[in-house]
Amino acid sequence: MTETRLEITELGHRGDGIALTEHGPVYVAGGLPGEVVAARIQNGRAIKPEFTQKSPDRIDPVCKHYAACGGCSVQHLAEEHYLAWKRTLVEKALKDRGIETHVSETIAATDGGRRRAVFTATRAGRSVLLGYHEKSSHKLVDVSECPVLDPAITGALKGLKSLAADLVPKKGELRITVLSTTSGLDVAFDKADKAYERKIPSLSQKTVELGLARLTINGEVLLEVRPPLLDMGGAGLLPPPGGFTQATLTAEDTLSKLVLDGVGKTRTVADLFSGVGTFALRLARQSNVHAVEGDAAAIASLDRALRKPQGLKKVTFEKRDLFRRPLVRDELEPFGAVVFDPPRAGAQAQAEMLAKSKVKTIVAVSCNPATLARDLRILIDGGYALHSVTPVDQFRFSPHIEAVAVLKRE
Template sequence: MSERELTISELGHRGDGIARTESGPVYVEGALPGEIVRAQVENGRAINAVIETPSADRIPPVCRHYEACGGCSLQHLADGPYLAWKRGLVVNALRDRGIEFAVADTVAATAGGRRRAVLTATRAGNHTLLGYHGKASHRLVDISECPVLDPAIVSALPGLKALATQVLPKKGELRLTVLNTTAGLDIAIDKADKGYDRKIPMLSQKTAELGFARLSVNGEVIVEFRPPMLDMGGIGLVAAPGGFTQATVTAEEALSRLVLEGVGKAKRVADLYSGAGTFALRLARTANVHAIEGDAAATAAFDKALRKPQGLKKVTFERRDLTRRPLVRDELDPFNAVVFDPPRAGAQAQAEQLAISKVKTVVAVSCNPATFARDLKVLIDGGYVLQSVTPVDQFRFSPHIEVVAVLKRE
């Protein structure tokens, strides 16, 4: 296999450099636009690539695990071009659906690091590995640092490994979700050895020694020294064990600000795919809110938060799978505004019902530009007009991007 000289013209949606050749695109891991690379090519991918002419936008990676770990893909790209690339992910996704719109600059929302991390642990002989899988690999990279995480989580890595060691299955991996709350770290371990119940006293003692707020194993709360509280815009909520939260506090604040601005003065708001109430609790300061979520643990956490006087308007909620049973037109029409924040698969069925509704304002939040653009196309075809589209970066150095759009009927 002979070597070829490749000129990188752009970054792909996963962060690989792309060289356009007569035989089609060649993807070059770690390469940047403008760089000249010499590599062998197999099935459209570069092998053993050597960068001969580096880009002026190339910077040294900030993590010692960067070459092996699959958690980050763009530590080698300077901040300005990196944020522009993230915006481009949204622009290109919209363009693929025939939507030309002036997308706002990317909001950088990674300050303080990720407060939530999902780590993997496994056995390696007599040792325990704790970290992330390698790039395009099932091999686990044992991490000792992680620049994208909240420092409180990084400093707890040795203790987390010690806990994981006690409940590792004989074969396979376990998952360890860590959330930094106002009361300290909340730890949820899944896929632990089935005999973990024999070790509950030891696990409780170890959790106390490490100063963690709560420990859950395989869905069971083992010990809770302090309720792991989250601050939802001044409203306290006890996190569900291993439950979803926005990855960074700054991103949650940025997304919430965009949602509140988009909803404006609406007095009756539906918050769909509401989770534990990230937006609903904030919206309820000025509007009557009906929240809908399919996850039982999230709705339970939301219910518990509502039981304390919070000075909110009327708030109601229901558990419902919106993918299978979206709110239909007659259910939607009483609302002035609707917010929806679905999982990566998007909300096509719900968008189709909104498109035939009388709802004046829709605020769409998404973590997947492709399904986001698809759902926006449905709404636009139904008569909505785009007012704004704003990318929000909370997963630094990764190809992931959040995005918020505001649409109105005119």
């Protein structure tokens, strides 16, 4: 197989450089626009590329694990161009759906590092590895640092590996979700060895020695030293073990401000795909809110939070699968504004119902530009005007990007 000279012209949506050839695009891992590489080509990818011309926008990665770890893909791109690329991801997704609109500059929301991390642990002979998978591989990178994380999590890596050594199964992998809260780390192990019960005394002792707030194993709370609380705009909330939260506190505050600004002074708001109430608890400072979520554990956390005086307006909630049973037109009529923040699959069924409604303001939050564009297309075709689209970066060095869109029925 002969080497080919490739000129990279753009950065793909997964962070690979793209070189256009007569046989189609070739993807170059770690490549940047303006760079020239020599490489063998296999299945549309450059194999062991040698860079003969490098971009002035290239910088040194900040993590020693970068070359192998699959957690980050664009540590080598200068900040200004990195944020511009994230904005481009949103612009391209919208254009693919025929939506021509101004997209605001990307807001960097990664200060303080990610407060939530999901690690994998496995056995390697007599040792235990804890970290992330390599790029396009099942092989695990044993990490000793991770610059994108909250320092509290990074500082606990050695202790987490010690806990994992008591829980990792003989075959297969152990999943560890770590959340940094106001009262310490909340750690949840999943797929742990079922024989962990006989190790409960030592596991409890390690939990205390490590200063963890809560330890959960296979869905069972083994020890809660302190309630692992989150501050939701002044409202305290106890999240479910291993549950979803926004990755960084800065991003949560940024997204919430965009949502609140988009809703304005509306008296009644529906918060759909509400999760634990990230937006609902903040919206309730100024509006009556109805929160709808399909995950029972998330709804239970919101319920517990509302049982304590929080100085909020009226908040109601219901458990409901919005993919199968979206709110229909008559159910939407009482609300002056609707906020929705679905998983990556988007909110197609709900968007179709909203397009038929008379709701004046819709604020769409999304972690997937492609499904966001699809849902916005439905709403625009239903008579809504797109007022703003703002990208928010909370997954530093990754190809993931959040966006908040505000629509109004004129």
